[in-house]
Amino acid sequence: MPRPSYVFKRSYNAALDHIAPPAQDMLNVSSLAKAVDVSRTTSRRILEKLCVGGFVQKTPDSSYRIISRPEAEDYFPDEETLSTIEQLETKFMDWILTKRMGPGSTINEAKFAHEMGISNTSAREFLLKLSRFGFLRKEPYKTWSLEGVSDEYADEIMEVRLLFETSAVARLARKDDNDPFWNDLNRIRKKHETLIAHLEHGAIEMPGLDAEFHNLLNAAAGRRLILAIQDVISMIFHYHYHHIWKEEQRLAMAALALQDHIEIIDAIQTKNEELARERMQKHLSNARYALKRPPYRFMTPAIQTHTPHDTRSEG
Structure with missing residues (x-):
């Protein structure tokens, strides 16, 4: 078989x-x-x-x-449910971080294709996709230059995310009690609780969990437009974080993001639409602040992992 x-x-x-x-x-x-x-x-x-x-x-x-x-x-x-392009996005992120490639670094198209184990054509299509988001710039002789994330670009992306994701969580809070989404939400909550219990791994594992969390919410809410660019957005932003944060700062921001996610999940599970909107807005504001300048004043929060009172269990 x-x-x-x-x-x-x-x-x-x-x-x-x-x-x-x-x-x-x-x-x-x-x-x-x-x-x-x-x-x-x-x-x-x-x-x-x-x-x-x-x-x-x-x-x-x-x-x-x-x-x-x-x-x-x-x-x-989860890694076995990724498409080829999703796997490539993950491999690409690991590749540039391992090589410590910063803005201005050059990528040779043929060498990149060889290291990723893909054809030159597939490599070119993938790099072209990233260039449309301003992350890469095409150079002569089949080379590409890393651009990073400008303040203007970050502002634009955050405006789009605020528009789509705040309405998405409110919509999710209205889902029927028997919708399979609630099992997905419980499952990802457990992943957050596991990472909170092993927070020393947070800076490494949080980018993947963050992407999974936002993909789940947007997919369940039917936000197809933001889903089409969510993975690339996550990849670009987390690359940027690695270059403006020191290790202890990345850990503090991972803890803050975990806390934000748990609070959003709590609001959705209790079917509080307005609170879900407010907490998503707060989460995206924290992410925007971290992109604007290094979060030197961020402190690791005391994370709450209690299970909220779930109104769906009431008769």
Whole structure:
């Protein structure tokens, strides 16, 4: 059997989210296809794998009875659900940070393609995409120059994010109680709590978790425009952070971002639309401040990880 693609793995993880709520006890090919937005063929493949995993059992009428709920370890790892371009963005970020490449550094197109293990054409398309965001500038002889992030560019991006992401969290707070989003939100909250418990790794691991957090919110809220550029925005901004922060400052900002995220999650889970908007605005303002100048006065906050009173559990 061929190895499942990243698309199948994403859909399978979505199916696990779908069967996680206790209120869900039966499903069929059509209902699962609709729930996770896949074809009936893919839905059948997912159900076959769920049967093998002991999560569902086929009934005589070709429906499926849910017999077990998924745990965190039952999901495909996040890195296995990334598309080729998403994997390349991650590899590119690691590459330029490992080489300590700052603004003005030069990238040779052919050498970059070789180190990334991709064709010259794919390398050129990827670098061209970054140049549209002002991060790279095309130079003669198939070379590229790193530009960094200007204040004007950062202001422009933050205006767009404020417009889309503050309305996104308010929309999420209105979701139905049985929506699979709540399982996704709980799952990412646990990731935040794990990183908070091991904060010494925060400066390294926070960029990936930050991108995952914002992607989850924007995807669940249907913000397709911001989703189309979210990964590149995250990559560019976190690259910039590494060049203006000292190590202890990066750790302090990671702690602050974790606190912001937990507060946003709390507001969404309690279905407080206005508070969710305010907390997202505060989070983006903190991120903007960090881009404007090095955050020398930031102190590591005392992070609260209590579970909020969830109004969705009330009858």
